[in-house]
Amino acid sequence: MYIEVRHPLVQHKLSLVRDKATGSKLFRELVGEISKFLAYEALREIPTEPVAVETPLETAQCHRVTSEIVLVPILRAGIGMLDALTDLVPNARIGFLGMYRDPVTSEPVEYYAKLPQATDDSIAIVIDPMLATGGSSSAAVQLLKDKGFKKIIFICIVSCPEGLAALSKDHPSVPIYTACVDRQLNDHNYILPGLGDAGDRLFGTK
Ligand code: PRP
Ligand code: URA
Secondary structure (H helix, E strand, O other): OEEEOOOHHHHHHHHHHHOOOOOHHHHHHHHHHHHHHHHHHHOOOOOEEEEEEEOOOOEEEEEEEOOEEEEEEEEOOOHHHHHHHHHHOOOOEEOEEEEEEOOOOOOEEEEEEEOOOOOOOEEEEEEOOEOOOOHHHHHHHHHHHHOOOOEEEEEEEEEOHHHHHHHHHHOOOOOEEEEEEOOEEOOOOOEEOOOOOHHHHHHOOO
């Protein structure tokens, strides 16, 4: 299942983030802003419990989040979404997964993994701006499942039909939140129209 967040503000920011004239500073800011909107939607259904809070005037019946949120950026580009999500969920634990696409085969190559322990009520949120072939996200979700995470959500900024199909086929229980489903992959497995190489644009490496 995927959810395309078509909020006008998200689409406006997406138009700026796609623009090749947008430099790294603005690109990073926009990635963060879009990520907040996506996470807001993705976390809509997280469990809460009632709690009584003493205001200066009386007791208010409130709700507090009960789940333990675990944010899992896929390095490198997922780092560009992390600060925005820790702003929203300051108590989140954070796990890091290092993966890059082999330039020839486009297969994901894992080079780092450091995750917190999964608990019964953990919700793992995997974050990566790009869902292209789906290889990296599918491998990341598999690794989390192998480590005992049962509830997993994937958030990306730009996706495409090929990546959505692959990730949904491999992990049908993982909802995918995206700002846009683009047209297709090109011969080098880059998303069209896309935004180019998210890692390079975030970190100014090209
Ligand atoms: C990009 C992107 C995803 C992956 C998506 O990372 O950030 O992790 O490609 O492609 P896929 O769906 O075909 O696997 P990249 O390999 O460029 O590494 P980087 O973040 O270090 O730049
Ligand atoms: N990774 C990127 O950064 N961009 C794409 O279009 C595909 C994979």
